[in-house]
Amino acid sequence: MNAPDPTSAPPLExxxxxxxxxxxxxxxxxxxxxxxxSLVGIVGPNxxxxxxxxxxxxxxxxxxxxxxxxxxxxxxxxxxxxxYVPQRETVDWDFPVNVMDVVLMGRYGHLxxxxxxxxxxxxxxxxxxxxxxxxxxxNRQIGNLSGGQQxxxxxxxxxxxxxxxxxMDEPFAGVDAATESxxxxxxxxxxxxxxxxxxxxxxxxxVKDYFDRLILLNMRLVAxxxxxxxxTPETLQKTYGGRLTILSDVAQxxxxxx
Amino acid sequence: MKRVLLLLLPxxxxxxxxxxxxxxxxxISDYSFMDRAVRFFSFQDPGLSHALxxxxxxxxxxxxxxxxLVVRKLALMGDALSHAVLPGVALGFLWNMSKDPxxxxxxxxxxxxxxxxxxxxxxxxxRHKEDAALGFVLASFFGAGICLFTMIQNLPGGNKxxxxxxxxxxxAAMGAGDVLLLAVVALLxxxxxxxxxxxxxxxxxxxxxxxAVGLPVQxxxxxxxxxxxxxxxxxxxxxxxxxxxxxxxxPAAAAYLLTDRFGHMLVLSAGMGxxxxxxxxxxxxxxxxxxxxxxxxxxAGGIFVGALLLAPRHGIVxxxxxxxxxxxxxxxENMLKAIYRAMEEEDFSREVVSVMELAQLRREPLEKTxxxxxxxxxxxxxxxxxxxxxxxxxxxxRGCEIVRNHRLWELYLTSAAQIATDHxxxxxxxxxxxxxxxxxxxxxxxxxxxxxxxxxxxxxxHEEIQHGRxxxxxxxxxxxxxxxxx
Numbered sequence: 001m002n003a004p005d006p007t008s009a010p011p012l013e014x015x016x017x018x019x020x021x022x023x024x025x026x027x028x029x030x031x032x033x034x035x036x037x038s039l040v041g042i043v044g045p046n047x048x049x050x051x052x053x054x055x056x057x058x059x060x061x062x063x064x065x066x067x068x069x070x071x072x073x074x075x076x077x078x079x080x081x082x083x084y085v086p087q088r089e090t091v092d093w094d095f096p097v098n099v100m101d102v103v104l105m106g107r108y109g110h111l112x113x114x115x116x117x118x119x120x121x122x123x124x125x126x127x128x129x130x131x132x133x134x135x136x137x138x139n140r141q142i143g144n145l146s147g148g149q150q151x152x153x154x155x156x157x158x159x160x161x162x163x164x165x166x167x168m169d170e171p172f173a174g175v176d177a178a179t180e181s182x183x184x185x186x187x188x189x190x191x192x193x194x195x196x197x198x199x200x201x202x203x204x205x206x207v208k209d210y211f212d213r214l215i216l217l218n219m220r221l222v223a224x225x226x227x228x229x230x231x232t233p234e235t236l237q238k239t240y241g242g243r244l245t246i247l248s249d250v251a252q253x254x255x256x257x258x
Numbered sequence: 259m260k261r262v263l264l265l266l267l268p269x270x271x272x273x274x275x276x277x278x279x280x281x282x283x284x285x286i287s288d289y290s291f292m293d294r295a296v297r298f299f300s301f302q303d304p305g306l307s308h309a310l311x312x313x314x315x316x317x318x319x320x321x322x323x324x325x326x327l328v329v330r331k332l333a334l335m336g337d338a339l340s341h342a343v344l345p346g347v348a349l350g351f352l353w354n355m356s357k358d359p360x361x362x363x364x365x366x367x368x369x370x371x372x373x374x375x376x377x378x379x380x381x382x383x384x385r386h387k388e389d390a391a392l393g394f395v396l397a398s399f400f401g402a403g404i405c406l407f408t409m410i411q412n413l414p415g416g417n418k419x420x421x422x423x424x425x426x427x428x429x430a431a432m433g434a435g436d437v438l439l440l441a442v443v444a445l446l447x448x449x450x451x452x453x454x455x456x457x458x459x460x461x462x463x464x465x466x467x468x469x470a471v472g473l474p475v476q477x478x479x480x481x482x483x484x485x486x487x488x489x490x491x492x493x494x495x496x497x498x499x500x501x502x503x504x505x506x507x508x509p510a511a512a513a514y515l516l517t518d519r520f521g522h523m524l525v526l527s528a529g530m531g532x533x534x535x536x537x538x539x540x541x542x543x544x545x546x547x548x549x550x551x552x553x554x555x556x557x558a559g560g561i562f563v564g565a566l567l568l569a570p571r572h573g574i575v576x577x578x579x580x581x582x583x584x585x586x587x588x589x590x591e592n593m594l595k596a597i598y599r600a601m602e603e604e605d606f607s608r609e610v611v612s613v614m615e616l617a618q619l620r621r622e623p624l625e626k627t628x629x630x631x632x633x634x635x636x637x638x639x640x641x642x643x644x645x646x647x648x649x650x651x652x653x654x655x656r657g658c659e660i661v662r663n664h665r666l667w668e669l670y671l672t673s674a675a676q677i678a679t680d681h682x683x684x685x686x687x688x689x690x691x692x693x694x695x696x697x698x699x700x701x702x703x704x705x706x707x708x709x710x711x712x713x714x715x716x717x718x719x720h721e722e723i724q725h726g727r728x729x730x731x732x733x734x735x736x737x738x739x740x741x742x743x744x
Binding site: 055058059060076079080082084086090091092095096097098101102105106108109111113114116117141157161 | 329331453454456457459460462463464466467468469470471472473474514517518519520522523
């Protein structure tokens with residue numbers, strides 16, 4: 001693995017990215033570059049295209065126009081350097097696999113077709129499970145876990161990918177406060193090791209606390225930059241449109257934080 | 259899992275004998291059930307070994323592919339595909355007007371894939387969802403197949419085509435070529451599933467993630483669909499078009515109930531498919547020229563019902579037993595609580611309670627109370643002499659714990675959740691039985707180790723519970739709006 005090098009290409013460069021479903025555009029002309037070692041929040045109302053943005057970066061959705069570069073190369077060539085936490089609802093939790101099986105899936109990108117996970121892979125998976133405090137559950141069927149535990153399993157799987165850029169789609173959904181703070185500590189630790197993280201997030205009250213940079217999205221890029229510059233009532237109003245109730249709620253939380 | 263599948267291999271190759279077919283087993287029909295059963299197990303009929311080997315092989319490939327259909331919620335896809343191949347069977351026959359297994363196999367596979375492609379096309383280009391697309395393909399292809407079949411029957415020599423056997427299956431009509439084909443398909447399926455086990459599992463579990471880590475998801479998906487088509491088409495002669503989907507779905511569905519690991523599920527599903535195939539062939543043989551398909555499906559259905567009832571975790575019986583023991587547990591704890599309360603009423607000035615008193619407190623008939631007390635005595639929680647019941651140390655401990663849980667929860671609801679005092683009892687009645695040690699510690703901390711519940715009753719402390727110390731009789735409830743007389 002090539003170590004992250006600050007002088008090399010940025011972890012993520014997106015140019016004029018447009019995504020359309022059935023010819024109806026859902027994301028228009030997104031342009032941004034994410035520097036190495038940052039913890040970036042993606043914020044926007046429901047249907048703003050946050051998940052779409054993440055999926056489009058990884059080529060899970062066809063692009064109508066534009067391009068994406070991961071450390072200076074197309075995604076296909078650098079997919080090993082990207083870790084992914086999908087939304088919890090995207091999988092069937094009754095699927096007959098246990099926690100360890102799922103975390104080991106994070107190693108598949110490093111294995112050849114038909115190759116079984118090695119002892120080394122199991123060791124890594126075990127460490128990652130331990131990091132999210134789920135090691136005692138390694139042999140549990142995944143359907144027997146609480147929502148927060150399932151979210152931690154997904155995080156462990158992404159950690160097992162040992163990537164340099166992490167894309168996380170609502171990793172805190174359905175997670176209790178204690179687990180959320182434990183998870184954010186893990187994300188910060190990754191950042192301190194020079195990793196870059198993009199996290200779709202819903203709770204505006206914790207945005208300032210969690211992220212160095214923010215991507216404010218509502219079908220287009222409303223604002224992008226360091227959190228303290230971008231997280232203002234004006235940009236929030238632009239992002240969340242005319243929905244004044246939300247805005248006033250947020251203004252209140254902003255006020256209470258000062 | 260790999261090892262188990264490899265062990266199965268030598269057994270399969272045996273199924274391809276070189277003996278020419280002397281007499282079809284279907285021609286033998288004038289023996290009693292026992293005679294026929296003996297004939298079956300003595301393998302006197304050369305056709306029988308074909309029928310048996312073929313049925314077992316198709317059980318394996320259908321079982322393996324069916325496991326994927328079940329976990330991917332594509333069971334209906336199997337149904338649609340198996341009906342859709344019918345025109346292909348007819349076209350394969352028309353190729354050189356004979357039941358050449360290879361021609362039929364190729365024709366049916368092509369038409370089957372065409373059917374699957376049509377489903378995909380309808381789904382992606384129209385507003386229809388998968389179910390409507392499957393329904394359309396199933397019915398229209400099947401209809402076309404029936405028309406072609408009828409046309410063939412009307413051709414000169416067509417009425418001897420034996421194509422009617424493709425509807426409900428006739429294992430006895432299988433020749434060496436059919437069995438060879440089944441063996442190749444079963445080997446292909448096992449080889450692919452063993453080699454690409456982790457890839458197939460990931461694609462089935464989380465397709466988005468599979469693509470994100472760079473797996474060739476499309477290729478994996480199509481290879482699985484191709485294997486599925488192979489499994490269906492090669493099985494037609496033995497099971498028939500109408501019921502082959504049952505061989506895909508039923509063993510896999512039974513296996514899904516029996517295990518929580520996908521590898522085990524594949525092995526179980528293939529194994530049950532194999533048994534089902536063998537038993538289907540047996541019944542069909544013994545039952546005088548009966549169609550094989552329905553017998554296989556009946557057997558598979560029996561296995562499924564067995565799994566449904568007896569599966570260790572998801573089975574009906576084990577679930578019922580778990581529920582019963584939970585109910586038993588709750589009754590036990592409620593009786594211990596009643597004994598505690600009876601003693602508490604007298605400020606623990608006495609160590610015994612009468613059975614009559616308890617029956618009144620529980621508002622139960624005397625015999626029922628007696629029965630439950632007897633159960634508690636056997637469990638070592640109480641001692642009974644004549645009519646007087648008293649706690650053993652363990653009984654005291656558990657009784658205290660339940661009372662503590664109940665009162666802690668009431669206090670928590672009233673103080674932390676601001677619920678009115680007269681609304682909390684019902685809830686606490688349920689919660690008291692499920693609160694774990696850790697929950698209790700959290701609750702006590704949250705409530706600052708309060709010792710009075712909202713009704714002014716004393717909450718037993720750890721001290722009292724552990725050391726069997728009775729709470730002092732001096733302390734009386736006061737100042738809490740207690741309903742107790744001052």
